[in-house]
Amino acid sequence: MTKRAPDVSVSPPRRRRSTYILAPLVLIAANVVLFALFFVWPAVIGLVYSFTNYTGVGAFQFVGLDNYHNLLGDSTFYDALTRTLLYAVLFVPLNFALSLLAANLVVNKYAKGASVARVIFFIPWLLSPIVVGVLWRWLFGENFGLVNYIIEQFGGGAVPWQSNADLSLIVVVMAASWAWTGFSMLLFIAAIKNVPVSYYEAASLDGAGPWRQFVSITLPSIAPTSFIVILLNTINAMKEYPVFVALNNGGPGTSNNLLVQYIYETGFKRGQIGYASAASFVLMLILMAVAIIQLIVNRRVENR
Amino acid sequence: MTTTDMPRPVDADPGPGVSKKRTRGATSGGLRRAVSATTLLWILACLYGLPVLWFVLSSLKPSSELFSYPLTLVPHNPTLSGFKAAWESANFSQYFINTALVCVITTVLTVGVSCCTGYALAKYDNRWLKAFFICILATTMLPSEVMLAPEFLVVRNLGLYNSFAGIILPAVLTATGCFMFRQFFLTVPDELVEAARIDGARELSIFLRIMVPLSRPIMLTLAILSFQWRWNDYIWPLLMLNDPSKFTVQIGIQSIVGAQNINWSVLLGASVISMIPLIAVFLVFQRYVMGADINAGLKD
Numbered sequence: 001m002t003k004r005a006p007d008v009s010v011s012p013p014r015r016r017r018s019t020y021i022l023a024p025l026v027l028i029a030a031n032v033v034l035f036a037l038f039f040v041w042p043a044v045i046g047l048v049y050s051f052t053n054y055t056g057v058g059a060f061q062f063v064g065l066d067n068y069h070n071l072l073g074d075s076t077f078y079d080a081l082t083r084t085l086l087y088a089v090l091f092v093p094l095n096f097a098l099s100l101l102a103a104n105l106v107v108n109k110y111a112k113g114a115s116v117a118r119v120i121f122f123i124p125w126l127l128s129p130i131v132v133g134v135l136w137r138w139l140f141g142e143n144f145g146l147v148n149y150i151i152e153q154f155g156g157g158a159v160p161w162q163s164n165a166d167l168s169l170i171v172v173v174m175a176a177s178w179a180w181t182g183f184s185m186l187l188f189i190a191a192i193k194n195v196p197v198s199y200y201e202a203a204s205l206d207g208a209g210p211w212r213q214f215v216s217i218t219l220p221s222i223a224p225t226s227f228i229v230i231l232l233n234t235i236n237a238m239k240e241y242p243v244f245v246a247l248n249n250g251g252p253g254t255s256n257n258l259l260v261q262y263i264y265e266t267g268f269k270r271g272q273i274g275y276a277s278a279a280s281f282v283l284m285l286i287l288m289a290v291a292i293i294q295l296i297v298n299r300r301v302e303n304r
Numbered sequence: 305m306t307t308t309d310m311p312r313p314v315d316a317d318p319g320p321g322v323s324k325k326r327t328r329g330a331t332s333g334g335l336r337r338a339v340s341a342t343t344l345l346w347i348l349a350c351l352y353g354l355p356v357l358w359f360v361l362s363s364l365k366p367s368s369e370l371f372s373y374p375l376t377l378v379p380h381n382p383t384l385s386g387f388k389a390a391w392e393s394a395n396f397s398q399y400f401i402n403t404a405l406v407c408v409i410t411t412v413l414t415v416g417v418s419c420c421t422g423y424a425l426a427k428y429d430n431r432w433l434k435a436f437f438i439c440i441l442a443t444t445m446l447p448s449e450v451m452l453a454p455e456f457l458v459v460r461n462l463g464l465y466n467s468f469a470g471i472i473l474p475a476v477l478t479a480t481g482c483f484m485f486r487q488f489f490l491t492v493p494d495e496l497v498e499a500a501r502i503d504g505a506r507e508l509s510i511f512l513r514i515m516v517p518l519s520r521p522i523m524l525t526l527a528i529l530s531f532q533w534r535w536n537d538y539i540w541p542l543l544m545l546n547d548p549s550k551f552t553v554q555i556g557i558q559s560i561v562g563a564q565n566i567n568w569s570v571l572l573g574a575s576v577i578s579m580i581p582l583i584a585v586f587l588v589f590q591r592y593v594m595g596a597d598i599n600a601g602l603k604d
Contacts, residue, residue: 020507
């Protein structure tokens with residue numbers, strides 16, 4: 001963007017394209033300003049603050065890599081990080097399987113009422129993460145929830161959905177998978193509809209059953225979409241926060257505090273902006289690593 | 305969840321368009337597959353639909369009935385008292401108005417700004433435009449959750465802390481919006497622009513008079529998405545606002561959840577009220593959302 005100024009003054013007569021400088025400039029002006037204010041500026045000062053002991057007010061000192069060094073020895077940070085990774089490892093495959101199943105059933109020509117079912121699958125995506133959290137808290141209440149009530153009706157004992165750390169993580173995984181299915185499903189529906197019908201007709205003539213057709217035709221054909229779904233869901237999982245807050249507030253205790261909650265608590269509750277900025281950059285590095293790894297894997301799969 | 309209810313919906317509403325699709329294979333094998341596919345579809349649909357149904361029906365129960373065993377799906381004495389209590393408690397109606405205001409303003413700005421940028425990116429060929437396109441794509445790499453603290457400081461330095469502008473302005477630039485409009489304008493033939501230029505139209509009037517009206521479907525799609533993102537936003541408004549009279553609905557609901565003793569009657573009512581606008585918008589404009597060519601950049 002720094003190159004813009006010379007371009008404007010030099011070129012008018014030479015190239016035909018460059019007759020149009022003012023118009024595109026006016027059209028993108030608002031976004032350029034917003035980009036500079038709310039992206040470049042915070043990114044730069046975030047990086048700078050991650051090397052300081054800034055608390056949000058007053059003076060601060062540069063402390064070099066101390067924040068990063070301390071993070072590596074901070075067990076709370078490690079717990080948040082491992083919990084976030086565990087959450088992603090559980091959430092991404094579950095959401096993938098559910099949304100792929102839903103998409104396949106919705107486009108299945110034999111299934112009746114598919115258009116109504118599609119709306120039902122999609123509605124959870126509309127609900128805010130806070131409401132999703134409240135709703136699942138209501139379902140999975142230990143003493144009053146519908147789920148434990150049903151379990152008890154069948155002779156089981158009440159399950160400690162809220163007071164067991166692992167179970168309460170699983171409830172959030174289920175809630176988030178439920179909420180995100182509609183979105184991933186839409187992506188899959190579009191991809192499945194693009195697979196040429198002739199492939200399936202040829203496979204039917206060869207005697208391939210529905211499962212065989214799904215594995216040999218549908219799955220390979222929708223690989224690019226699968227890649228996008230996995231990428232988006234992984235990134236979303238790494239940034240999850242509101243569902244946790246509303247469902248069990250990262251509890252029991254602090255055992256399910258995820259990374260964003262950790263950043264929020266250190267930065268805003270304890271006023272350690274510098275330290276929180278360092279944690280943010282660790283999160284950013286993870287997100288970029290996720291994207292790069294998946295790009296490489298995707299390229300390898302496509303080249304095969 | 306409730307596996308007890310499962311088999312029922314096989315005979316549910318077949319929905320439009322089904323008879324058309326089934327013309328090819330109506331043999332006996334087709335019948336068997338129709339039964340199994342339909343059953344599986346509706347088992348899954350029930351799993352997805354029942355939590356919402358249970359939640360909404362519970363919100364219609366009087367608070368005395370909420371925890372009375374045995375639990376019943378349909379309330380015995382349906383009442384709107386939960387909604388009434390929620391609406392009147394803790395400024396909830398004010399939160400609702402605040403959220404609606406923020407959503408509408410953000411959505412209008414987002415659609416307008418994204419349309420301009422998307423058009424410029426699609427129809428002009430300058431080197432710095434390409435560079436800016438890469439800059440916009442970069443914003444998807446660094447979501448606002450990652451930059452909570454620095455972004456907060458920037459907005460505070462701009463004097464926007466505790467104001468609606470502090471929520472609205474950072475949300476206006478979306479890579480998704482720019483990308484959607486760019487993809488759309490790429491499909492509009494360049495000849496249309498050239499012809500208008502030959503007729504002597506000025507650049508910006510070509511955009512406003514010809515291109516903006518053409519892009520109405522994209523505008524509507526992005527408007528729905530933007531409205532949904534902003535309506536559901538939680539963490540950014542939470543950071544930006546400390547004056548309770550400016551709170552948004554999501555913060556209001558979360559504050560009920562965070563209370564010492566949760567008042568479930570109020571919480572259920574507030575949650576259901578907060579769902580209504582989005583569900584209504586969605587049901588009206590369903591075909592735009594469902595038909596939208598959702599792309600990789602689709603995120604808030």
